[in-house]
Amino acid sequence: xxxxxxxxxxxxxxxxxxxxxxxxxxxxxxxxxxxxxxxxxxxxxxxxxxxxxxxxxxxxxxxxxxxxxxxxxxxxxxxxxxxxxxxxxxxxxxxxxxxxxxxxxxxxxxxxxxxxxxxxxxxxxxxxxxxxxxxxxxxxxxxxxxxxxxxxxxxxxxxxxxxxxxxxxxxxxxxxxxxxxxxxxxxxxxxxxxxxxxxxxxxxxxxxxxxxxxxxxxxxxxxxxxxxxxxxxxxxxxxxxxxxxxxxxxxxxxxxxxxxxxxxxxxxxxxxxxxxxxxxxxxxxxxxxxxxxxxxxxxxxxxxxxxxxxxxxxxxxxxxxxx
Ligand SMILES: Nc1ncnc2c1ncn2[C@@H]1O[C@H](COP(=O)(O)OP(=O)(O)O)[C@@H](O)[C@H]1O
Ligand SMILES: [Mg+2]
Numbered sequence: 636x637x638x639x640x641x642x643x644x645x646x647x648x649x650x651x652x653x654x655x656x657x658x659x660x661x662x663x664x665x666x667x668x669x670x671x672x673x674x675x676x677x678x679x680x681x682x683x684x685x686x687x688x689x690x691x692x693x694x695x696x697x698x699x700x701x702x703x704x705x706x707x708x709x710x711x712x713x714x715x716x717x718x719x720x721x722x723x724x725x726x727x728x729x730x731x732x733x734x735x736x737x738x739x740x741x742x743x744x745x746x747x748x749x750x751x752x753x754x755x756x757x758x759x760x761x762x763x764x765x766x767x768x769x770x771x772x773x774x775x776x777x778x779x780x781x782x783x784x785x786x787x788x789x790x791x792x793x794x795x796x797x798x799x800x801x802x803x804x805x806x807x808x809x810x811x812x813x814x815x816x817x818x819x820x821x822x823x824x825x826x827x828x829x830x831x832x833x834x835x836x837x838x839x840x841x842x843x844x845x846x847x848x849x850x851x852x853x854x855x856x857x858x859x860x861x862x863x864x865x866x867x868x869x870x871x872x873x874x875x876x877x878x879x880x881x882x883x884x885x886x887x888x889x890x891x892x893x894x895x896x897x898x899x900x901x902x903x904x905x906x907x908x909x910x911x912x913x914x915x916x917x918x919x920x921x922x923x924x925x926x927x928x929x930x931x932x933x934x935x936x937x938x939x940x941x942x943x944x945x946x947x948x949x950x951x952x953x954x955x956x957x958x
Contacts (some may be wrong), residue, residue: 646814834914
């Protein structure tokens with residue numbers, strides 16, 4: 636299952652992504668956390684000791700070369716753009732698999748969360764339909780990922796325009812919108828909800844840093860039924876931010892229980908590979924016509940393999956063992 640955490644800067648996307656991933660890992664569940672935010676802080680919030688993994692966004696050519704495998708419709712890594720869909724011959728991966736992508740681009744924390752990072756990017760990387768865009772690495776990864784219930788990919792994302800410029804925002808089973816009880820917090824929610832509604836994207840709002848009943852009432856009033864749950868302002872999180880030792884046992888019971896509610900919401904989502912496949916193709920066609928054909932000098936719509944079915948049936952187990 637794939638979960639994105641989006642929201643206004645400072646709302647708590649990184650904090651909640653990390654706490655959610657740690658919560659799952661503490662239940663013994665396989666979880667990959669992906670840092671796709673502008674500011675790369677997820678590793679720290681996950682308590683990763685030692686080196687962060689090499690940034691996927693800095694090795695796009697290798698990533699593309701691996702995933703394209705021997706798919707005859709993709710002429711070269713250079714002709715593979717972030718929306719290029721997998722087809723027969725493409726390599727697919729499982730979350731936390733022992734394939735070259737996970738081996739090279741992830742590191743595990745002491746609690747067992749695996750971390751993958753895009754690498755830092757500047758505002759200049761955002762919004763532009765640039766096929767070198769680093770966040771494109773995450774989209775390529777998610778397009779070639781075959782995941783099932785009981786295993787989790789948690790993505791700490793920006794709510795910025797880049798996710799909408801491509802198909803990235805449609806790659807998740809659930810998008811958690813983190814909202815502080817402020818007008819700005821809920822205005823990002825409204826924006827996101829509008830886009831999401833057009834694409835059948837499931838969103839749940841998780842309130843954050845709630846301090847009193849007035850805060851909660853504000854969220855209820857502005858978010859309505861989309862409000863799944865909230866986390867209170869957490870002294871334990873603040874202590875962690877101040878550099879004090881932190882384990883999940885330190886998190887307040889109400890906040891811990893909120894994370895469990897998020898998990899239930901994720902688990903309740905049906906895996907819809909049909910929608911996933913349709914949207915992959917739809918965004919690829921749009922991207923190809925808007926800029927990618929011109930940029931690559933090829934008709935990239937021809938990369939779509941009509942015989943390919945998305946989902947577990949097509950998991951390709953053969954392929955290179957090195958990258
Ligand atoms: N529930 C919470 N309780 C206390 N502090 C929080 C909580 N959630 C987030 N914070 C703090 O708010 C700040 C911004 O959070 P962060 O996760 O970095 O936001 P974002 O990733 O959305 O920019 C951080 O200092 C973080 O520790
Ligand atoms: Mg962040």
